[in-house]
Amino acid sequence: MSHRNARLTVFGRRLLVERVLSGRPVAHVAAEMGISRVTAHKWMRRWRAEGEAGLHDRSSRPRTTPHRTPADIEAKVCGLRQSRKLGPARIGPILGLPASTVHRILTRHRLHRLSWTDRPTGTVIRRYERQRPGELIHVDVKKLGRIPNGGGHKALGRQAGRATRSQMGFDYVHSAVNDHSRLAYSEIHPDERVATCAGFLTRAAAFFRSRGITRIERVLTDNAWAYRKGLACRAALAELGAAGKLTRPYRPQTNGKVERFNRTLLDEWAYLRPYTTNDERTAALSDFLHTYNHHRCHTALGGQPPVSRVNNTASQYT
Structure with a gap:
């Protein structure tokens, strides 16, 4: 790469070649451009041997490294x-x-x-990030036990909470995370059936559209039956003009961005403090999402919140 005070850029080398080809002596052209005759002859020699490609910088990496570790x-x-x-x-x-x-x-x-690396196997994890907002959306469902009135075991203790939480059932937190910006959208539902998942996809797309992500190209989910076989989910994807993609079985790393969001969801919302009712925890979700999208910094985004990344890049692809 040329340094900032370089006499010759690629454009300057082309200019050197053009002036020499016009019939002028190499020494005269070199003097005009403030370089030595040796340098001028070098670029002319490379141009004659390689053409246009010879005018570009070469790698400074040595061809051989005799002292490299075996x-x-x-x-x-x-x-x-x-x-x-x-x-x-x-x-x-x-x-x-x-x-x-x-x-x-x-x-x-x-x-x-x-x-x-993957801790159990030591295999290097290939990390990726899509270049455009809306190019890929990660979708997943997190299952949480409902909180009985008066609080569960986190508020009352393990033994006392065990009796109160029986037959309470579960909440299903449906989440969608934009791969490029980490912008997230979540809803709480009583199940993860096909109709529920299809409706969530439609509303998630509307949320992303309201934030400037007008087109969703692909939606990545796990192998849940609703997304793998559900006709309503397929219809919702077709309406959005998005392709449905499935992760490999037992490979949560593929859907890693929403899996990491689920962990943040538990640490900073679901288990942040003891809740006394299930409605209290449900009501706190909107505040968490606002903080996550607008104020929480992400190391993967250079310390920016997701909304800043969306505002910086979404306008280029709308």
Whole structure:
């Protein structure tokens, strides 16, 4: 890459070639452009050998690295990292390597952060983020036990709460998260039947549309029967002009953005404090969603809340 004070950019190199091809001496053109004759001849030589491609910057990476750690040693470093979750300071003495070398090896293989690996297997998790708002929406349902009047076990204690919560049933929190911006929408329903899921999809799309995401291209869900076989859900997707996608069985990482939202939902809303009634917890959901979308910073968004990301990018794709 050219530095900010470079005499020649790609445009300048083209200009050099054009002036020399017009019949002028290379030395005269070099003097006019403030570069040496050696540099001018170098770019002319590259242009004659490679054409237009020769005028672009080449990688500064060396063709060979004689002192690079052997591949079998790198494999042992990666194996210890994935099987025992050891850091550079502990892997180094085992293999007789400096900790700095181990760290470079782990960085080269994208193993230097444990959060980037699947903890049980040590497999590197391939993370992704769609480029456009509305390109992909993650949808999932979280099942929560209803709270009896007077509070459940979090308010009364485990033993006292066990008797009061019997036969209370469950709330089903349906959530949709925009892949690009993390903008989220949730509703609480008494079930996860086909008609309920289809209606939720329609209302979620209306919510995203009101925030400037006018087109939804794909909707990613797990393999729940309502989304896999439900005709009403298929009709709702067809009405939105969106394709329905399913995750691989037993692979929640694929739908990871809404799975991470569910964890935030539990920590910052459902289990934030002891609620005395189920209606009290239900009423608190709207405040949580407003805080999540408008005020809560996200490290994946550079410290911005989801609405800021939507406002910065949605207008480019409407």
